Amino acid sequence: MKKLLLAVLVVAALGSSAFATDVSRVSSKAQNSFAEKFGNAQNVKWTAKESYNKVTFTLADEQVEAFFATDGDLIGLSREVAFKSLPLAAIQKIKKEYAGFSVKETIEFEQNDEKSFYVSLVNADKKLILEVSFYGNVSVFHGAIK
Helix, strand or coil: CHHHHHHHHHHHHCCCCCCCCCHHHCCHHHHHHHHHHCCCCEEEEEEECCCEEEEEEEECCEEEEEEEECCCCEEEEEEECCHHHCCHHHHHHHHHHCCCCEEEEEEEEEECCEEEEEEEEECCCEEEEEEEECCCCEEEEEEEEC
């Protein structure tokens, strides 16, 4: 179940269009937790889903997404990063094994004080999401035909 929720959150973070939600649909516990953790945030936009709330905001000139359970617990944080910020071993592996693909987006996802990266790749026929560990291990997280 935890892996499924993580998959939903990663797909939501990669290339999702953000539509503001009526704030009354967002859990008040999530809103309070957000305000406590990120009180200086600007440009705050909420999205309410059945099992979680997502908030997109700017903090220290960075666009960040935070995911909260409806009980207010912080599930994780994501932000877009440059492909070149991945561990060098991962960059080399991706360039070699996925030479026919273009990098569409790279995000850093932090959950329970652990960071991992997700790289969205595309070619003419397929879209892949790779998971990259903090140590440079690369695996296919999600793959789909366009």
